[in-house]
Amino acid sequence: MAEPRPRVWLARPLFEDITMRLDEHFEVVRTSVEDRYRPADIAAHLRDVDGALVTLSEKVGAEEIAGAARLRAVANVAVGYDNLDLPALTAAGVLVTNTPDVLTETTADFGFALLMSTARRITESERWLREGRWDRWSFDRMLGADLHGSTLGILGMGRIGQGIARRAAGFDMRVLYHNRRPLPAETEGACRARYVGFDELLAQADHLVLVLPYTPQTHHVVDAAALAKMKPTATLVNVARGGIVDEPALADALAHGRLAAAGLDVYEGEPAVRPELLALRNVVLTPHIASASPATRRAMVALAVDNLVAALGCGPDAGRPPAPVNAGKMKR
Ligand code: 8YV
16 A cells, blocks of 8 residues: 655645645645634644644744654744744754745845835835825925945844845945854955944944844843944844844834834734834834745745755655754654
């Protein structure tokens, strides 16, 4: 008798023409839920599958995999994987994969767009205009911060940070960065960026962009003390994860003129956004869309499918998924 095909759970309906490739190898359990799953729902879906393809809305940790004896692979459709408890999954022998590279340029484009909108008060002035408040032209209305000739600080100089640095060169910005470790001189040269300590980055930046991974070590690294080291005229942009910033401290700094403006694409409790942030005029708020172009979202799903197929020992790259995250050994 033929071996039963591995079973995989597809947590969201994602580009059916791409995810149908999973059907060539697996029995695919599709769910159509568009809301958040509760931990017990995720646990129930993982109980009888060999693999799962999930997005960052699905949190998978020790509780969710407790009864998942067959689970061997979880493919995340995102480069960030803070939704997955890596130590718990690795200890259980579950291979985790993500979707790096394919979203770098789109996310860097968006980071730059959010920086420009925030510094030059684009959404704030549009709201004001739509409210019918524009009665006469005025010389000092909606003055914003220049990008050209200013100092851009980049916290987290991975692929996306480097993409933002390359864009900054076109605006004649001076680029400083802070990272776990300095980049090789050649990469620094290509990005025209200089490594500085965290405090110096905060003090020097006219605009600070956050592009670092969210881990227990980076939780609230931008807190009240860090914000106090920034220029009161500075702009802060976050396209990484909400938990990197202490949001009440940020809202307080923005409300009291200790920071000029912020552009946020990510939030600690997303999709909920704190009322203190919603109430401020000097913050641009977008709903976690930095990688949201059709080509990039499709490439992310395609890579996640390739990852899952290979992680479960199928397809041309069997056993060698293109983007593995943990060193965990597969159970079979
Ligand atoms: C989106 C991201 O969250 O890849 C990431 O880590 O934050 C973004 O690309 C992703 O597209 C949603 O799954």
